[in-house]
Amino acid sequence: NAGVMQNPRHLVRRRGQEARLRCSPMKGHSHVYWYRQLPEEGLKFMVYLQKENIIDESGMPKERFSAEFPKEGPSILRIQQVVRGDSAAYFCATQRQNTEAFFGQGTRLTVV
Amino acid sequence: GESVGLHLPTLSVQEGDNSIINCAYSNSASDYFIWYKQESGKGPQFIIDIRSNMDKRQGQRVTVLLNKTVKHLSLQIAATQPGDSAVYFCAENANFGNEKLTFGTGTRLTIIP
Numbered sequence: 001n002a003g004v005m006q007n008p009r010h011l012v013r014r015r016g017q018e019a020r021l022r023c024s025p026m027k028g029h030s031h032v033y034w035y036r037q038l039p040e041e042g043l044k045f046m047v048y049l050q051k052e053n054i055i056d057e058s059g060m061p062k063e064r065f066s067a068e069f070p071k072e073g074p075s076i077l078r079i080q081q082v083v084r085g086d087s088a089a090y091f092c093a094t095q096r097q098n099t100e101a102f103f104g105q106g107t108r109l110t111v112v
Numbered sequence: 113g114e115s116v117g118l119h120l121p122t123l124s125v126q127e128g129d130n131s132i133i134n135c136a137y138s139n140s141a142s143d144y145f146i147w148y149k150q151e152s153g154k155g156p157q158f159i160i161d162i163r164s165n166m167d168k169r170q171g172q173r174v175t176v177l178l179n180k181t182v183k184h185l186s187l188q189i190a191a192t193q194p195g196d197s198a199v200y201f202c203a204e205n206a207n208f209g210n211e212k213l214t215f216g217t218g219t220r221l222t223i224i225p
Contacts, residue, residue, distance in 0.1 A: 033213070044216070048212050101213070106155050
């Protein structure tokens with residue numbers, strides 16, 4: 001049973017470009033959480049999705065950031081018009097209802 | 113807002129000794145607590161968890177203690193090994209399996225050979 005898969009592992013974007021980060025849940029997991037981590041800091045919650053629905057987006061910046069978890073395919077975190085401050089590690093975690101969450105290895109976004 | 117914080121940012125322990133990592137939380141509604149280990153360049157790895165109806169839980173070489181009175185959580189690692197060197201995070205939520213986790217800042221544990 002494969003773990004949570006995130007790709008790409010590393011992503012470099014120029015300021016103003018778009019970044020797309022993908023998260024493929026473990027088999028049977030219908031809940032996806034996205035977190036952001038700055039160097040030497042803890043993980044900060046961004047958004048919680050279940051299939052085709054956003055459950056909690058209280059941690060998402062109001063502009064430029066969006067997330068989806070379609071019926072088929074991976075969850076996507078999309079950052080439009082990236083700025084240097086978006087540089088961070090982005091992790092997703094997935095779970096079945098009422099079970100523990102498992103994290104992926106993250107995508108490290110660098111904006112140059 | 114509510115937050116989870118750690119007392120010590122760094123901890124160095126001699127190989128073979130026991131280590132204790134502490135965590136304070138402020139949300140009195142927190143019901144579920146987890147310790148994660150994060151090695152450089154990797155995602156958080158589940159170590160052990162505990163629900164609020166317990167005050168102690170043991171795993172292999174690890175023990176989590178929960179003191180709800182003072183809102184304090186600790187992770188004890190017995191007989192530390194070089195592979196235990198990592199950053200350790202506590203995290204919590206109030207609705208296991210259906211809610212975001214709130215993470216602490218982390219403690220960097222270094223095992224001295």
